[in-house]
Amino acid sequence: MAFRSMKYLLVAAFSLLITSFYNVSIAQDKTGDQTQQTEAAGEKKEGFNPSKLIMEHVMDAHEFHFATIGEHAIAIPLPVLLYSPQRGVSFFSYSRFEEGKVAYEGYKSEEGHIVAVDADGKVDEAVKVYDFSLTRNVMQMLLSLVLLVVLMLNVAKKYKKNAGKAPTGFQNAVEPVITFVRDEVGKPNLGHFYEKYMPYLLTVFFFILINNLVGLIPGTANVTGNIAFTLVLSCISLIVILLSTNGHFWGHIFWPPGVPFLVKLILIPVELLGVILIKPAALAIRLFANMIAGHIVITCFILLIFIFGSMNTVAGWGFSPVSIAFTVFIYMIEILVAFIQAFIFTNLTAVFIGQSLEGEHSDANGGHDDAVII
Incomplete structure (x- = not known):
């Protein structure tokens, strides 16, 4: 009987989860005009994305991330070891990327993946990168x-x-x-x-x-x-x-x-x-x-x-x-x-x-x- 009650509680919880996702999407539709106006003004703000946070939690990364207070992340960065036939070997700390905000030595972190960039900060597809980092x-x-x-x-x-x-x-x-x-x-x-x-x-x-x-x-x-x-x-x-x-x-x-x-x-x-x-x-x-x-x-x-x-x-x-x-x-x-x-x-x-x-x-x-x- 207790197990059956627990199953009902789990079903109710996941039903609330699905409903919450639906309500959030409806709320986003209602505020669509405001979002378009904000983007037109060049003030694009990223909203709460549960699926992204879940994937960041279960996927591999170049740092041990514990918490984020304001704009400051509490994390232990790990060493990055890269090899490129065009640029040779690069070895530095992942903290150099400042949570993906800046590029360093011609590389940048985009959603946890390190890619080569040009002088303008755009991804350089011509440069091949082999990542041997200690994740x-x-x-x-x-x-x-x-x-x-x-x-x-x-x-x-x-x-x-x-x-x-x-x-x-x-x-x-x-x-x-x-x-x-x-x-x-x-x-x-x-x-x-x-x-x-x-x-x-x-x-x-x-x-x-x-x-x-x-x-x-x-x-x-x-x-x-x-x-x-x-x-x-x-x-x-x-x-x-x-x-x-x-x-x-x-x-x-x-x-x-x-x-x-x-x-x-x-x-x-x-x-x-x-x-x-x-x-x-x-x-x-x-x-x-x-x-x-x-x-x-x-x-x-x-x-x-x-x-x-x-x-x-x-x-x-x-x-x-x-x-x-x-x-x-x-x-x-x-x-x-x-x-x-x-x-x-x-x-x-x-x-x-x-x-x-x-x-x-x-x-x-x-x-x-x-x-x-x-």
Whole structure:
């Protein structure tokens, strides 16, 4: 009953969101004449654009942006490294662009993308620019990697120091997670091969988990909500899967037993695509879609305050408690999702590796493993 009530509240909230967008668009139509007069006078003013703010939040950037007070942005600029065949190498801080207001060394930032400009400040299409900058996704991924290594090395050091003793502190928090991944992911899917793959499975699990949790801190980047990040992780898993295959596995792929010849001609490319393309795509898209969706929902609930405030100040303040309550609720769910998505990615990787190792086991189960994946 409580779950059904919560569904009704979510539906009501999104209905208000849609209505607010409609009202804002109507209000803009009513003030269209004033806008045209303002633009004719050369005073073009940019209005509140929720979709732009949402995309700025979930997309990559050249700085860690925390807040904007008036016209001053509170942000940590990152180093910019550019290469152009026509202009050579350029290295400077992103703060040189002053939030995209000025050009520097023949370059300018337009909506987060660095482009080459001429002496008049116009985009120079003749100049090709290769951006090798350390963006916030890259920096946060490196910081998460350092955090992972430091935490795991400390845990390993405590295991050596307190051998035979009960775990304490952070070691006590991590050990149940490690045993859970071993007993619920490694052993069921990999059998007696599990010890060989546990280092990789644990590394993937904790690396995704740390990036998921760090991404929930305001001002940080949603690294796991970037398709490039999840695609690289899935490609690494694909390499591990392919290196784990045996002759029996490939024999079933290129010549499925007990299948009519004409059906084999259709089934062989389908099975091959399933191994090379569909499985890594499932890993990448599942993690990406779930993590970016949560960030978008949280951002939408926060922006509802400003959407109602743009229509009426009282409405903005009045809806604030409702918006904040839903934001906190979704935020708590996102913490749970951070653990669940790390587990699902690791578990599916173990399932795919297990299928490549134990072809006979899959046949004996009558395709049970495939049913679990679906």
